[in-house]
Amino acid sequence: MFLAVFSPKGSGEVSPDATLMQQLLRRDVGAFEELYERHSRIVYSLVLRILRQGSTAEEVVQDVFLQLWRNSAQYDLSRPFVPWLLTLARNRALDQLRLKSERQRRREEQTEQFPQIASAAPEYEQALDEKRRAERVRLLIGSLPIAQKKAIELAYFEGLSHSEIAASLKEPLGTVKSWIRSGLLRLKESLRATS
Amino acid sequence: MDSQWLAAFKGKFTGNIVNSNDQFRELIEAYAIGSLDAPERAQLEAHLASGCDDCEKALQEARWLVSQLAYLAPNAEPSDMLKGRLLQTVRAEAAGSAARRQVVGGAGIPSWLWAGVAALLLFSLYSAWIAHKMHDEVAYLQQQAKIEQAERERLEAELGAAKTQAHEAMIWSDPKSKKIMLRPKDPKMPDLEAMWHPDMGLVVRGWKVPSPGEKRMLQLWLIPKAGGKPMPSMTLWPDANGKFSAMVENPPDTMSDTQALAITEEPIGGSPQPTSAPMWVGGVS
Numbered sequence: 404m405f406l407a408v409f410s411p412k413g414s415g416e417v418s419p420d421a422t423l424m425q426q427l428l429r430r431d432v433g434a435f436e437e438l439y440e441r442h443s444r445i446v447y448s449l450v451l452r453i454l455r456q457g458s459t460a461e462e463v464v465q466d467v468f469l470q471l472w473r474n475s476a477q478y479d480l481s482r483p484f485v486p487w488l489l490t491l492a493r494n495r496a497l498d499q500l501r502l503k504s505e506r507q508r509r510r511e512e513q514t515e516q517f518p519q520i521a522s523a524a525p526e527y528e529q530a531l532d533e534k535r536r537a538e539r540v541r542l543l544i545g546s547l548p549i550a551q552k553k554a555i556e557l558a559y560f561e562g563l564s565h566s567e568i569a570a571s572l573k574e575p576l577g578t579v580k581s582w583i584r585s586g587l588l589r590l591k592e593s594l595r596a597t598s
Numbered sequence: 599m600d601s602q603w604l605a606a607f608k609g610k611f612t613g614n615i616v617n618s619n620d621q622f623r624e625l626i627e628a629y630a631i632g633s634l635d636a637p638e639r640a641q642l643e644a645h646l647a648s649g650c651d652d653c654e655k656a657l658q659e660a661r662w663l664v665s666q667l668a669y670l671a672p673n674a675e676p677s678d679m680l681k682g683r684l685l686q687t688v689r690a691e692a693a694g695s696a697a698r699r700q701v702v703g704g705a706g707i708p709s710w711l712w713a714g715v716a717a718l719l720l721f722s723l724y725s726a727w728i729a730h731k732m733h734d735e736v737a738y739l740q741q742q743a744k745i746e747q748a749e750r751e752r753l754e755a756e757l758g759a760a761k762t763q764a765h766e767a768m769i770w771s772d773p774k775s776k777k778i779m780l781r782p783k784d785p786k787m788p789d790l791e792a793m794w795h796p797d798m799g800l801v802v803r804g805w806k807v808p809s810p811g812e813k814r815m816l817q818l819w820l821i822p823k824a825g826g827k828p829m830p831s832m833t834l835w836p837d838a839n840g841k842f843s844a845m846v847e848n849p850p851d852t853m854s855d856t857q858a859l860a861i862t863e864e865p866i867g868g869s870p871q872p873t874s875a876p877m878w879v880g881g882v883s
């Protein structure tokens with residue numbers, strides 16, 4: 404069944420980002436600048452939301468883009484670039500946020516130098532451009548009950564675990580678990596819907 | 599499994615079919631967002647390590663899905679300074695790695711190519727200081743020179759060709775600039791002139807220079823002292839009358855570290871290292 408859900412982009416079709424990443428291997432500064440122009444806003448927005456402090460956020464964004472530049476050979480060109488970049492940026496920002504805490508050690512166990520990310524984007528990724536997909540994400544999560552939305556934000560932007568979220572929101576653990584899962588499944592439905 | 603596959607293919611399922619035998623499937627989304635507490639996480643990781651394809655594929659999609667939550671962050675714009683800092687670092691590393699490739703890799707410049715440089719230098723050791731009054735705009739332009747390369751490029755585009763010409767003219771006329779004559783290897787070619795100002799940069803000018811070959815252009819190189827490899831610099835393109843005037847605002851090396859300037863013909867866009875013999879050479883210090 405996953406053949407249907409996950410299909411690599413049409414054979415031979417290379418995304419502009421993958422092309423730019425290839426050019427980074429040849430130390431192409433222009434390609435780096437273009438990648439930065441294309442994605443620095445969303446990366447910075449995400450990191451700033453996590454860290455809430457402009458100068459620290461810029462340091463993390465700088466680290467993320469330098470990692471792209473210095474370790475571009477480690478990036479698997481067949482993987483969807485933007486989700487991968489966003490995962491890398493989130494991991495870095497959460498590391499910064501939770502320096503030396505238990506949460507940090509826990510996360511490190513599952514974080515490699517480059518993050519794990521889908522080896523192919525779901526085919527419905529192409530149904531919406533980035534802007535419309537962003538609108539869809541905001542709309543759907545915004546439509547959830549406030550406590551459920553809060554639980555998802557605490558997990559994603561603060562890096563909290565189920566039990567930490569339950570304690571923070573004073574809600575039963577089982578409720579928190581089902582909120583996070585059902586919220587993400589609803590998001591998937593929303594992004595899959597073609598209209 | 600076949601019926602599930604067909605159903606998914608027809609779009610009736612949502613890709614998260616839960617196998618009743620697989621209680622791990624419902625941990626996948628939380629694992630992807632990172633919110634599983636330690637015991638559940640350890641159990642799921644053991645299960646994934648056992649090679650459950652369904653869970654592995656579901657995890658890939660869940661990771662993609664979780665990454666989309668980034669769009670919940672309010673839109674924010676990083677400062678121009680960040681871009682400037684990054685580009686400065688990246689440019690320096692690109693130049694460094696090009697130089698390392700020349701030293702380390704077998705693809706370096708053949709030594710015979712540059713052997714002629716020393717000989718040509720004997721003919722070209724000529725330099726002079728020209729006294730001239732400082733222009734009012736020098737202070738402004740010196741301040742500009744400190745701003746990162748990217749910011750500078752953007753400003754320069756806005757300032758336009760007139761300002762660039764003014765900058766070049768200032769370098770050309772400033773008493774601190776050093777004049778460097780570049781002598782051609784081919785006696786039928788004209789001499790070129792360069793002016794190097796320690797703060798404002800380097801200007802190279804030529805007249806009656808024939809057009810380079812198709813898809814070729816001229817490129818300037820800085821040849822360091824102490825046997826270093828040539829540092830790539832700007833590319834040059836004569837106009838229809840064979841005239842050009844071009845400026846490097848921040849040469850990669852200081853004048854005192856540079857033995858000579860050289861110009862070669864390179865493919866459009868320039869090269870990280872020379873691919874042809876120098877056509878002009880001028881001694882600096």
Ligand SMILES: [Zn+2]
Pocket residue numbers: 620622623645650651652653654
């Ligand atoms: Zn499983």
